Amino acid sequence: MDVLLNEEEQMLKNLAREFLEKECPPEMARAMEADDLGYPPALWKKLADLGWLGLALPEAYGGQGLPLAYLGLIFEELGRAIAPVPFHSTMMAALTIAKDGSEQQKKEVLPAVARGDMVLTWALLETDPRLLPETVHAQATPQGNGYVISGTKMFVDNFNAAQKFLVACRTAPVSGDKSPVTPLYERGGLSSPPLQRGVGGISAQGSEAGLSLFLVDTNLPGISHTPLGTMVKDKQSRVTFDRVAVPASSLVGRLHQGWPVIEGMLDRGTILLCAQMLGATRKDAEMGIDYAKNRVAFGRPIGAFQSIQHLCADMIVWVDGVQLLTYEALWRMDQGLPASIEISQAKAFANDKCEAVVRSSQVIHGGIGFMAEFNLNLWFRRVSSWTMRMGTSFEHRARIARALLDQPGRVRLGESMYDLAPSG
Amino acid sequence: MDFGFTPRQEALKQEVRQFIAENVSPEVLAEAAKGWEEGRGPRTRELLKKIADRGWVGISWPKEYGGQGGSRIDQYLVEEEFARVGIGVGGAGSGAPAILAAGTEEQKQYFLPRIIRGEIVFGLGFTEPQAGADLASLQCRAVRDGDEYVVNGQKMFTSSAHFATHLYLMARTDPEAPKHKGISIFLIPMDTPGITVRPLWTIQSNPTAPLGTTYGQARTNEVFLEDVHVPASCILGEENMGWYVGAMGLNLDRVGASRYLLSVSRDEDIINWVKENDFQGFTPAQDPAVRDRLAELWIEAQVCRLMTLRSMSLVEHGGKFTYEGSAEKVFSPEHGVRTTETITQVLGPYAQLMNGSPEAIEDGIFAHNVLGAFQSGINHGSVQVMRDQVARRGLGMPRS
Structure with a gap:
């Protein structure tokens, strides 16, 4: 038990910070908001040269095979620097291919990602924005030696920059009775088999969801996209599939068994986003605290007023909380332990507290923080938008409530929540 | 980062649980629950001695003073198991850490082994009627007179005074110095002539709290010191350095298993209660608003746990807190209050029923x-x- 970073972890973090402070000033994030591609290819190439893009990918495919926690530390620093790179969407897809892809898919994608020659993304959400299997209506129909995909996907990150993406499609109707499908987040984390026993007979295969995941080229005929106008001016798209033919080899994992694969992807994506939010929020808090030390009002720095000091104290306490929850989830994932509850803990807390912290920092800055040309808003808008993605607080708390309340056995802090002991 | 315990530590936890199952009877617990009113009874003292004999008190203290020279994490694990059944072990409190940090060799030899054996219990003589949050403005005076100090003053909220063996006293030794720099700490036997203890009864004294209440202090005390003559050797650390000696102990006292459990036990209690109970078909555990709120509190409780483990990790590294102990002492108590108040809204009018009342839930602990x-x-x-x-x-x- 040692929740602090060890020497190697701290060194990696320091190196990442030094590099990004030099190579990725906030002006870069600002410039990319007006850029069509949305990221600087030269910086992307440098990240590849540093080994970051292959950091957590298998050594056999050009990666370094390092723990996910190390990648989390990189995300923390990328968040701190609000680096405008398509790192998150690329890693979500690449890590999923590394875990669940075919040999051919791994060979085709992973070395190219590690070299910085391929940007990836993923497409799951449709009209209903919840991260649930029943919200997926896009259809993949068998045809000839492959499938034909039709449907519309929302909030596809970096679609304009990506060469390939993972697309979740319905290949079979939702099985089971006619009653409405219980949100799977509420069922308590399908990615963690022990819990499934605890919450009452959820199929370990997830085949009842009837979903399949495909690795698709973004430039195939029949795919079109419309950019969405976000508060961050980042690149998200609505993507439409009009009878898009894909080969059978594009299937990732097994047919109709896509949901556990997708859940793994979402879990990794969620915790890496937490790490990114953590880094950005801590930096934002530091800017607020520095401003309070220097801004003079009523004849003294406003940071000498207790009302401001206590606001700042809470900001740091909350950011520390996000950090501890995030690190614990990452550590568990690297140990091969179930972590869906810890991931949800981190994201729900981060959603609420990171938003509160960046809002407090805006309050401390007063009117100047509201000005477009003042840099603080670059962090504020990003953190705020990240709280809205990869699961809302309500979704994540519903998953925790399910684990807490809907399986027999008594809860105890510090003990596993995935397989509660019988009552008594 | 490492968020797991070693197999040896997991085995230690099991060993302590086994010990508790075999040795902590309902009779001992009932007696211990009255400790705040009546002091430690014979069963409690016997139990504490058994625990000490197992080497489970002051695990992280040096061997030459009766400790095990072991890890602070081990000590935390043992303290958590006992705190969960309402038994405080581990020389909890400010005294021992301060003695370890600032005591003379003689003081360490005298006090620490006796604290471990449960023979010495400190009453904390810090707060005064006019010095609470602003502790450094305390007025209790200790005047040097040859080989002695003569102490005069009044202390408030010395909760253990009526069963303590010693007073861990902060007094002013230099009234001319800036307020933080004229304070010293003394370790004074309670039976020294001139010390009078008077009870102060809290809003939890009628009825007194039942077993299992997290916050259930019926009694505290005021302590009067009138011309109390103590040998100069009672001073802990250098004269006029008492503020800093005291701060060291307080920092360590603010973190750890008992403080953590004080803040989070209610989370477990209400969740386990709603899992097993309903009101004639109304099941709070199925109410979406209750579910969302309990999940939110559970996440906060995890933060309390992790902040405690962070403090333990820092101590284990031999590091000092800059703000981490204080951060934990902000987040955890306020979390405990949020949970307590949420419970009142989950149980509604039942949450007002005290022990002894008809229809009281869990004997009125909420x-x-x-x-x-x-x-x-x-x-x-x-x-x-x-x-x-x-x-x-x-x-x-x-x-x-």
């Missing part, structure tokens, strides 16, 4: 907690003072 929970945000440095410390020490914010 009602008792409402009366006492906020107390944890006040004692040992209020959450407001803790926020000052986070801001000033941790973030370097200006005083003026």
Whole structure:
């Protein structure tokens, strides 16, 4: 038990910070908001040269095979620097291919990602924005030696920059009775088999969801996209599939068994986003605290007023909380332990507290923080938008409530929540 | 980062649980629950001695003073298991850490082994009627007179005074110096002539709290010191350095298993209660608003746990807290209050029923907690003072 970073972890973090402070000033994030591609290819190439893009990918495919926690530390620093790179969407897809892809898919994608020659993304959400299997209506129909995909996907990150993406499609109707499908987040984390026993007979295969995941080229005929106008001016798209033919080899994992694969992807994506939010929020808090030390009002720095000091104290306490929850989830994932509850803990807390912290920092800055040309808003808008993605607080708390309340056995802090002991 | 315990530590946990199952009877617990009113009874003393004989008290203290020279994490694990059944072990309190840090060799040899054996219990003589949060403005005087000090003054909220063997006293030794620099700490036997203890009864004294209440202190005390003559060797650390000696002990006292469990036990209790109970078909555990709120509190409780483990990790590294102990002392007590108050809204009018009342839930512990929970945000440095410390020490914010 040692929740602090060890020497190697701290060194990696320091190196990442030094590099990004030099190579990725906030002006870069600002410039990319007006850029069509949305990221600087030269910086992307440098990240590849540093080994970051292959950091957590298998050594056999050009990666370094390092723990996910190390990648989390990189995300923390990328968040701190609000680096405008398509790192998150690329890693979500690449890590999923590394875990669940075919040999051919791994060979085709992973070395190219590690070299910085391929940007990836993923497409799951449709009209209903919840991260649930029943919200997926896009259809993949068998045809000839492959499938034909039709449907519309929302909030596809970096679609304009990506060469390939993972697309979740319905290949079979939702099985089971006619009653409405219980949100799977509420069922308590399908990615963690022990819990499934605890919450009452959820199929370990997830085949009842009837979903399949495909690795698709973004430039195939029949795919079109419309950019969405976000508060961050980042690149998200609505993507439409009009009878898009894909080969059978594009299937990732097994047919109709896509949901556990997708859940793994979402879990990794969620915790890496937490790490990114953590880094950005801590930096934002530091800017607020520095401003309070220097801004003079009523004849003294406003940071000498207790009302401001206590606001700042809470900001740091909350950011520390996000950090501890995030690190614990990452550590568990690297140990091969179930972590869906810890991931949800981190994201729900981060959603609420990171938003509160960046809002407090805006309050401390007063009117100047509201000005477009003042840099603080670059962090504020990003953190705020990240709280809205990869699961809302309500979704994540519903998953925790399910684990807490809907399986027999008594809860105890510090003990596993995935397989509660019988009552008594 | 490493969020797991070693197999040896897991085995230690099991060993302690086994010991508790075999040795902590309902009779002992009932007696221990009355400890605040009546002091330690014979069963409690016997149990504490058995625990000490197993080597489970002061695990991280040096061997030459009766400790095990072991890890602070081990000590935490043992303390948590006992704190969960309402038994405080581990020489908890400010005294021992301060003696370890600032005591003379003679003081360490005398006090520490006796603290481990449960023979010495300190009463904390810090607060005064006019010096609470602003402790450094205390007025109790200790005047050097040859080989002695003569102490005069009044102390408040010395909760253990009626069963303590010694007073861990802060007194002013230099009234001319700036207020933080004229204070010393003394370790004074309670039976020294001139010391009078008077009870102060809290809002939890009628009825007194039942077993299992997290916040259930029925009694505290005021202590009067009139011409109390003590040998000069009673001083802990250098004369006029008492503020800093005391702060060391307090910092360590603010973190650890008992403080953590004080803040989070209610989370487990209400969740386990709603899982097993309903009101004639109304099941709070199925109410979406209740579910969302309990999940939110559970996440906060995890943060409390992790902040405690962070403090333990820092101690284990031999490091000092800059603000981390204070951060924990802000977040955890306020969390405990949020949970306590949420419970009142989950149980509604049932939450007002005290022990002894017909229809009381869990013998009224939730009602008792409402009366006492906020107390944890006040004692040992209020959450407001803790926020000052986070801001000033941790973030370097200006005083003026």
